[in-house]
Amino acid sequence: MRANTTETLEQLAKKQDHQALTALLLQDERQRLELIEQYLYAPNADINRLIEQLPNAIVQSDLQSLYSALNFDQAVQKTLKDSINNDAEAYADALYPVIFPSIKKSITEAIKEFIETINVTLEQSLSLERVSWHIEAWRGGLEYRDVVLKHTVNFQVEQAFLIHRETGLLLRHSSIDGIDLQRDSDAVSSMLTAIQDFIQDSFSGEDGGSLDTVEVGDYTVYLTRSSYSVLACVIQGTPPISLRSHFQGILQSIHAQYGALLRDFEGDSEPLAVIEPLLVECLLSERKSKEKNVKNQTKLFYIGTPILLLLLSLSAYWMYQEWDFKQRTQAYISHLNTLSGVVVTSLDFTNQHLVLKGLYDPLVDKSMMRADRFQLKPEELSSHWQPYQSLDPYFLLSRVDRFLAPPKSVKLQLKHNSLFISGTAKESWIAGLNLKLLHIMGINSINTQHLTSYLTHIKAVLSPPESVILELDEVFGLTLQGEASLRWLEGLVGKLARLDRLTAVNSSQLYSFESMQLQQLTAELEQFEIYFDINQADLNAKQQARVLLVSDKLKTVLALSKALDKGVTLIVTGYTDNKGSIGYNRRLAKNRSVNFIDFLKANGVSEAVNLVVNSESDSQKLPAKNDMLSRKISLKFDFYSVE
C-alpha cells in the first residue's frame, strides 16, 4: 500500500516537472495560441476580419468568380426584391435622377424615329411600292403602318470614328469598302469634337446635355459617349432607333475590355488596333428589306400585272389625248398668230381644256378664227375675244373704206399713215370727209389734192352755158334745166355717154334757144287774126301790110323749124259770120284762106311750109253780136319730125 503511495508521489513529482518543463518550453507558443484564440473568439471577430480581408480579396480575384462564390446574385436579387416590396417609393425616388434622363432620351428618340418614318412614308405615298405595301398589308391581315415601318428601315453605317474624349484625337477609324474620305480623318475627328464642344457651350448650358445626332442630307451621325471616348458613326439612310443601342453596346464593350488603354492614351493609337474588330461591328447595314421586297414583288407580279397594264394603258391613252390636244391647240394658236388683226393675249391649259383670251379687229374674217378647222371641240376650248382696232395698214384702210363709204370713183391709198383720196365724189360726201376722218384712229394726215366733186367733173365734161343749171341727186340722177344753143345740145348726148356713173338724166326742162324762139314766134303768130268786111275775101292794102309782117315772121319760123329738123304745116282757117247760107259762107271762108295763102306765096313763103286751106263757117257756132270778129282768118302751126 505504502509502496503504491510512494510510487504515486514520484509520479506526481515527475508530472509537475514535466508540466513546468512544458510550460517553460511552450510559453511563447501558448501566448501566441492565446492571442489566436482571442482573435478567433473575440466578439465581432469575424466581421472585423472580413472588413480587413474583403478589399484584398476583391482586388486579387475577378469579380465574377467572387460573385459566384458568394452566390451574390441570388442574395442581391432577394434583398432588392424584398426591399422594393417593402418600400417601392423610396427606390423610385432614389433612381429617378438616374433613369429619368434615359427615359426622356429614349422617348425623344422614339418620337423622332416615328416622325422620320412618317416622312419617308409620305415621300413614297404615290409610288408603286406603296401600292404593293397596301396589298401586302391586306393579304397578310397586317396593320399598314407595320408594313411601312418594316420596309422603311433601310440604312448603311459607312464609317465609325472612335475619338478620344479629352483631346479629340482619333483613336481608331473604320469604314466600309469604297468610302472615299474627303478629309483627313484626324482632322474630321477633331472638328467633330470642336463642334460638340461648340454646341454644348452654345446651347446646352449647365444641364450637361450633349450633341447626339448630326443630320446632313441623307446622312446621320450618331454620337455616343463613354468616360474616355466618343463613338461617332456616319449612317446613310434612315437608321432605326435600335442602332443607337447597338453603338452604345459596342462602346461599352470597348470600354470594358480596353478602358485602361483609352484612359492612358497619349497620342499613340497603335496599341488600340485591337479595338478595330469591335469597331467594324458598328458598320451595320439593313438590306434585307430590299430582298424581301423583291420576293414580295414577285408575288405581287401576278396580282399587280393586270392592274399595272390597265393603269399603263389608261396612262398611255391619257398621254396620247394630252399630246393630241396639245398638237391641235398649238396648230390653232399658231394659225391665230399668223392672222393680222388677231392677238392672243393669254392661254391657260387645264385638264385638256384651253381657255384662250385675245383681241380681234372686227374687220377680220371670223371664219378664219374658227377652232373647228383644227378639230377642236367646243368642250375643249373657251374663247374670250375683245374687239380692238388694229393699226395694220390693211385693217386701217378697210376701216377707212367702211367708214367713209366712198363712191367707186374714189380711190383710197394709205402711205405711212397718210390717207390719199383721189377721184371724184359728190360734194356732200367731200364736205363731210374731214369730220369723219377725225374719228379714225391711226390716220395722221389726209391728202385730197386729187379729189374733185362729181358735179365739178360733170360740168367739166359737159361745159354747159350759164343758162343751163345742173343738179345731181343722191343717186347720181342728173337734171339739166334752162336753155342752150342747139349746137351744145347736139353734143350733149355724146358728152353724157362719157359720164358712166350717171343713173338717169332728166333734160325735160332743157331747151334750145331756137326752139324757144320758135315757140314764142308760133305762139305770137297763132294769136294773129285778120278781120274782113262783110262778104269780102280779098285782102285790102292795110291787111296786106299786116300779112307782110306775118310773112317775115313765118320765114323765121320756117328757118328755125328747119334747124330743128322739124317740118311745118301752117293751117290757115277762114271764118265767116253766120249770115247767109252755109254753102256760101263755106266758099267765102275758103276764099279768105286761099287769098291769104296766095299772098304769102307771092311774098316768098312757099316751099318750106305746107299751107293748108281750112274753113270754119258753121254759123251755129258763132254768136250773132260778134259778126265783125267772126269774119277772119286764123293761123295754126303743126310741127312734125323730119327723119
Next chain:
Amino acid sequence: MKILQKKICLIGDFGVGKTSLVGRFVNNEFSDKYLTTVGVKMDTKLVEVEAELKVKLVLWDIAGDSSLTAKVKSYLRGTSGFVFVADGTRFITVESLFMLKAEIDVLLGAKPFVILINKYDLIEQWDVPQALIDEKITQNWPIFYSSAKTGENIETAFLTLCNKMVE
C-alpha cells in the same frame, strides 16, 4: 515607325497671322469659314521628329481674341502643346499673348509651348522691345521671329514644339 498624335492649339490675338502661318505649314486644311462659324478650324501636319518617330499634329486654329471665352476654354481641353502667336508690328498683341499664356497656365498647368512673333518680314515696322524678348529667352521661353510670308522659322518652331512634347 511610330506615329504619335498630338493636339496643338494656336492662340493669339485677332489678326496676328495664325491662319496664314498654319496655311504655310500644314498638309490638310479646312475652310476658313469654320473660324467664323464654330470659332475653330482644324489642320493636320505630320512632322518627323526622329528617325523612327513621327508626330501627327492636329492643329486647332482658334479664332483670335485677347481673352479666353468659355467656348475657347472648352477647345483647349486635352491640348498637348500651344503655339502662341503675336504680331511683331503691334506690341499690344505681344502683351495679349503674355496674358493669354498666363491664363492658360492657370487653367491647364504648364504645357509645352512655343511663341512666334510673326510678320518678321515687316521688320522696319517692328514694335517689340528686344530687351523684353531677351528677358523671356533667359527664362527658357522658346521664342521665334517668324514670317508667314517668307516661311521663316515656322518649321523650326513646330519641330521645337514636337521635340518638347515627346521628351
